[in-house]
Amino acid sequence: MAESCTGSELIAVLLSREVREGELSACGALSMIPAAGLLLAQATHAPKAELLMLGTPLMPFATSRQFHFLAMRGDLGLFFVSGVQIDRRGNYNLHMLGEDQDKPRVRFPGGYGGGMIYYAARRTVVFRTEHSRRALVEQVDFISAAGRTPPEVLRHGGPTKVITPMATLGFDAKAGVLGLESAHPPHTPGEVQERTGFHLGDLSGVPATPAPTEAELKALRGPVRLRMIEEGIYAEWARANLGGETAA
Amino acid sequence: MGVPYLPVVGLAGSDLAGRREDMRMAPDPFGGGFETIVVQALRPDVALFHGLRADRAGNVHFGYPSDNTLIAEASRRVIVTVEEVVDALSGEDRAGGFLPGILVDAVVPARHGAHPAACPGAYPVDDAHMIQYAESAASDEAFADYLRRTVFETADHQEYLDRFVPEGWGQAGQLPLREAGD
Numbered sequence: 001m002a003e004s005c006t007g008s009e010l011i012a013v014l015l016s017r018e019v020r021e022g023e024l025s026a027c028g029a030l031s032m033i034p035a036a037g038l039l040l041a042q043a044t045h046a047p048k049a050e051l052l053m054l055g056t057p058l059m060p061f062a063t064s065r066q067f068h069f070l071a072m073r074g075d076l077g078l079f080f081v082s083g084v085q086i087d088r089r090g091n092y093n094l095h096m097l098g099e100d101q102d103k104p105r106v107r108f109p110g111g112y113g114g115g116m117i118y119y120a121a122r123r124t125v126v127f128r129t130e131h132s133r134r135a136l137v138e139q140v141d142f143i144s145a146a147g148r149t150p151p152e153v154l155r156h157g158g159p160t161k162v163i164t165p166m167a168t169l170g171f172d173a174k175a176g177v178l179g180l181e182s183a184h185p186p187h188t189p190g191e192v193q194e195r196t197g198f199h200l201g202d203l204s205g206v207p208a209t210p211a212p213t214e215a216e217l218k219a220l221r222g223p224v225r226l227r228m229i230e231e232g233i234y235a236e237w238a239r240a241n242l243g244g245e246t247a248a
Numbered sequence: 249m250g251v252p253y254l255p256v257v258g259l260a261g262s263d264l265a266g267r268r269e270d271m272r273m274a275p276d277p278f279g280g281g282f283e284t285i286v287v288q289a290l291r292p293d294v295a296l297f298h299g300l301r302a303d304r305a306g307n308v309h310f311g312y313p314s315d316n317t318l319i320a321e322a323s324r325r326v327i328v329t330v331e332e333v334v335d336a337l338s339g340e341d342r343a344g345g346f347l348p349g350i351l352v353d354a355v356v357p358a359r360h361g362a363h364p365a366a367c368p369g370a371y372p373v374d375d376a377h378m379i380q381y382a383e384s385a386a387s388d389e390a391f392a393d394y395l396r397r398t399v400f401e402t403a404d405h406q407e408y409l410d411r412f413v414p415e416g417w418g419q420a421g422q423l424p425l426r427e428a429g430d
Contacts, residue, residue, distance in 0.1 A: 062344065063315045071257075072256070072258070101263065115258055116258030119258040120257045142263045148261075149260045152283050
């Protein structure tokens with residue numbers, strides 16, 4: 001029986017599984033869950049993963065310009081990004097909501113880094129802490145970065161997955177669409193489809209996401225949490241959101 | 249920088265690129281067989297910065313790592329306000345966050361000149377003031393009122409300091425770096 005965990009812990013574990021040994025993986029500023037996921041990977045299956053987190057002590061560059069050029073030359077393996085909306089074609093939106101782009105109903109920070117890194121990183125995994133029809137839509141209100149571009153456009157990579165508290169969606173780069181890769185128990189594929197604003201493809205045979213293992217949760221709530229607190233990587237967040245009363 | 253345009257790996261097919269006149273798709277002129285977005289350079293008439301220290305030759309030590317140099321290189325005129333002016337910057341001051349005087353047109357001594365934002369190395373963000381600012385920014389009326397109080401009805405920098413900068417602000421000395429770069 002899998003141990004219970006919070007939505008943030010689940011996403012952190014699922015993100016950590018995307019990190020490959022020896023590769024450079026990164027996340028942007030104000031990215032607590034991805035930071036925990038990156039550190040978890042290093043504490044478990046990818047001890048030699050190189051990590052870069054903007055706005056934390058694990059940022060080797062003096063300014064983000066150097067990070068952007070590093071990404072544009074193709075040296076960034078994996079990036080974690082979030083968006084307000086993600087659509088079926090893998091477009092993500094971090095700009096605005098509303099029918100009329102000239103009169104946004106709500107404005108967001110925009111796509112300063114993400115609009116470039118979405119094309120420059122070899123793999124980008126989009127995460128969203130809310131799985132709903134308003135977050136996962138048929139078409140985003142504003143394309144901050146496009147899931148797919150014509151073959152002549154210089155691009156080192158693109159989106160590979162979308163991870164939410166309910167499911168993992170996989171991006172089919174050939175077809176240019178997202179489909180359901182696995183559902184996180186107790187959620188069923190049917191339930192995931194019900195809460196998603198676009199068609200997820202054939203749901204038959206969609207597997208359950210392997211639950212976080214005891215070892216993953218133990219590492220997340222133990223050494224990863226401790227490292228975040230000691231090294232000042234979202235220390236307050238780690239204290240409040242990892243382990244808590246369930247910590248051993 | 250000061251170059252006419254730059255290629256960017258990214259933004260292709262985005263609504264940002266689609267809505268802007270200064271971002272276009274262009275083929276690689278060296279025959280690489282690919283296209284990228286190219287962005288037209290911004291050429292500001294004037295760039296304004298605040299730094300920690302400047303000397304009489306116009307050399308500036310920002311006090312924190314910064315891409316400000318890029319903006320200075322792109323702008324026609326550069327004006328820098330600083331916490332203090334010294335005769336000559338030290339070698340240490342010239343390392344990191346340094347803007348050479350050749351790029352600078354004017355230096356203005358203005359203690360607490362970054363307030364309510366931070367001047368890393370001297371003082372942090374004034375959170376209480378920033379909260380007021382953010383609340384004011386929610387409506388045109390409130391923002392006009394904010395501007396009236398802090399700008400239009402404030403005679404000079406000294407009056408601003410007297411009325412809006414907390415007593416003893418930044419006197420604790422060197423403060424930890426905060427929001428370095430951007």
